Amino acid sequence: MKRIYFDHSSTTPVDNRVLDAMLPYFVEHFGNPSSILIEEGGRPHKAVEEAREKIARLIGAQMNEIIFTSSATESNNMAIKGLALANKDKGKHILFSDIEHFSIMNQADFMRNLGFEIDFIQVDNYGVVDMDDLAKKVRDDTVLVSVMHANLEIGTIEPIKEIASFLKEREIVFHSDGTGSCGRIPVDVKDLGVDSMTISSHQFYGPKGVAALYLKNGMRLSSIMHGGFQEMGYRAGTENVPGIVGFGEAARFAMEELDERVHRLVTLGKKLWNGMESTIDFLHFTGHPKKRLPGHVSFWIEFVEGESLLLWLNLNSIACASGSACASNMMAADETGLKASHVLTAVGVPPEICHGSITFSLGKDNTPEEVEHVLYVMPGIVKRLRDMSPLYASFRQQEGKRK
Numbered sequence: 001m002k003r004i005y006f007d008h009s010s011t012t013p014v015d016n017r018v019l020d021a022m023l024p025y026f027v028e029h030f031g032n033p034s035s036i037l038i039e040e041g042g043r044p045h046k047a048v049e050e051a052r053e054k055i056a057r058l059i060g061a062q063m064n065e066i067i068f069t070s071s072a073t074e075s076n077n078m079a080i081k082g083l084a085l086a087n088k089d090k091g092k093h094i095l096f097s098d099i100e101h102f103s104i105m106n107q108a109d110f111m112r113n114l115g116f117e118i119d120f121i122q123v124d125n126y127g128v129v130d131m132d133d134l135a136k137k138v139r140d141d142t143v144l145v146s147v148m149h150a151n152l153e154i155g156t157i158e159p160i161k162e163i164a165s166f167l168k169e170r171e172i173v174f175h176s177d178g179t180g181s182c183g184r185i186p187v188d189v190k191d192l193g194v195d196s197m198t199i200s201s202h203q204f205y206g207p208k209g210v211a212a213l214y215l216k217n218g219m220r221l222s223s224i225m226h227g228g229f230q231e232m233g234y235r236a237g238t239e240n241v242p243g244i245v246g247f248g249e250a251a252r253f254a255m256e257e258l259d260e261r262v263h264r265l266v267t268l269g270k271k272l273w274n275g276m277e278s279t280i281d282f283l284h285f286t287g288h289p290k291k292r293l294p295g296h297v298s299f300w301i302e303f304v305e306g307e308s309l310l311l312w313l314n315l316n317s318i319a320c321a322s323g324s325a326c327a328s329n330m331m332a333a334d335e336t337g338l339k340a341s342h343v344l345t346a347v348g349v350p351p352e353i354c355h356g357s358i359t360f361s362l363g364k365d366n367t368p369e370e371v372e373h374v375l376y377v378m379p380g381i382v383k384r385l386r387d388m389s390p391l392y393a394s395f396r397q398q399e400g401k402r403k
Contacts, residue, residue: 003317004370008203009152009180009296009361010321014246015205021249022207025242033239034230044241051248055199055212058251059178060188067213067231068244072179072200073103075213076146078224078235079175079196080107084116084144086220087173091141092116095134097158098123098346099151101177105342121147125348126288127156129163144173149187149197150180153321153343153359154287155296157181164193173219179203183254184293185262195219201243205364206250210243261364265295268362268371272297275375280382286347286357295362300349303392304385306357312381313358318374321359 005013025044033048035041052066069075084094094111096104098120108118122133129147138145145167150157160176167174175196181187182197183204189197197214201207215221215234227236254261276283282302301309306322313320344357360374386392 001317001373003319004366004373006318006320006360006362006366006370006374008363009359011202011208012205012363014202014207015250015253017253018206018246018249022242022246025245029241033241034228044239047245047248048239048241051244051251054248054255055251058187058255059182059197059199059214060190061214062217064232065214065217067215067234068239068247069211069213069235070209070240072101072177072198072203072211075198075200075211076101076103076177077107078213078221079198080104080111080144080146081224082221082234083173083175083196083219084111085114085222085224087143088116091139091143093139093142094118095121095137095142095145097121097129097147099127099154099343100146100148101152101179104146104148104177121145123346126291127151127154127286127343127347128288128291129158131159131162131166134163134166138167138170138172142170142172144175146175146177148177148180149182149192150178150185150293151287151343152180152293152296152361153341154298154347155292155359155361156287157185157291157293160192160194168193178214180293183251183258186258189214189216196221201247201250204250204254207243207246210240210247212247257364262294264364265362265366268366268368269295269297271368272360272362272371272374275371276378279375279379284349286344286349293361295366296359297362298357298359300344300357301382303389303395304382305389308385309358309381312385313374313377316377316381318377321361322357 025047029043031040031044033041033045036045053063056063056066069078092115094116111118119137121137122130124130147158147163149160164174173195176194178187178197179200182199195216196219199212199214201210221234223234225236230236230239280301284300286298286300310320310322345351
């Protein structure tokens with residue numbers, strides 16, 4: 001059977017129309033965009049600026065507020081380090097939410113070594129930032145807050161506009177990681193009120209190896225990449241012209257097709273959600289049931305290990321993601337040899353029982369037939385894994401005694 005790809009939170013395939021736009025810039029228009037006084041450089045320079053305009057338009061920004069980078073990780077590093085260092089005269093206290101991506105979370109120790117103090121904002125059981133906890137932890141010397149717009153593991157969309165309004169009153173710089181939202185749902189940075197936002201090309205059918213940072217006009221940012229004066233002096237290095245061109249085209253198609261994509265994904269997501277809810281017991285959905293990314297269904301299943309479920313789905317030609325990871329890929333492991341993700345722990349899923357975590361993230365080309373196939377094979381896989389589980393056997397014995 002043809003493989004079913006339900007892992008669009010990890011990455012998306014490059015749209016064929018995007019690839020077609022990129023190809024001329026590998027060989028035919030290969031020039032350095034900084035060499036604008038010669039024809040070979042002028043064409044690539046124009047293409048980069050046209051792409052900048054398309055990406056700005058996608059999120060309601062100005063062209064000169066878009067800085068190209070190599071990845072969302074670089075954009076997040078540029079934002080946290082650059083904004084904090086540029087504003088350190090105002091204070092050295094930084095706040096992250098408890099469910100940020102590792103490219104935010106893993107900057108904490110580095111920033112502490114630079115003399116900054118890092119605190120974390122709690123979230124509720126749906127993964128929504130606790131505004132009371134934010135208000136409690138903000139201090140006079142808080143210089144920067146970073147809260148992602150949408151969490152790709154549990155699908156929750158955060159109240160970014162409300163957070164931005166709260167921080168603006170206190171003149172605190174606000175960055176949001178928009179990797180999970182830009183190109184997937186409507187995003188208007190001016191309406192949201194953010195000072196900075198990360199945008200990732202490969203999350204909406206553009207190429208890997210290129211991303212951007214939105215930086216509101218007037219914001220101070222210290223460069224962390226030193227060299228030439230590309231990207232308005234913020235990010236040195238010759239631009240990835242083919243990637244940027246593809247990024248721009250992906251942004252254009254996302255803007256033109258967004259309503260249709262969202263409607264389609266909401267419909268498919270509901271079908272998948274309702275189908276699993278009615279056929280699998282001891283299943284617990286994660287993230288907010290309504291304020292979530294379209295086509296995103298995440299859950300954990302009692303008495304089923306996430307990686308085992310992931311592997312069996314893969315054997316049945318279904319690609320998805322697990323919220324648990326091998327101990328070799330994590331900083332620590334519990335007694336099962338696995339460690340639950342920090343996101344699931346933050347939303348209150350007990351570590352000892354949440355290794356059944358799975359994320360299905362659908363894309364624009366998925367079909368109702370693919371959803372039906374997943375719903376057909378899932379109950380059998382879950383039963384097979386439970387039959388091998390000593391925890392489930394013990395549970396059944398206890399249930400039998402009660403009866």
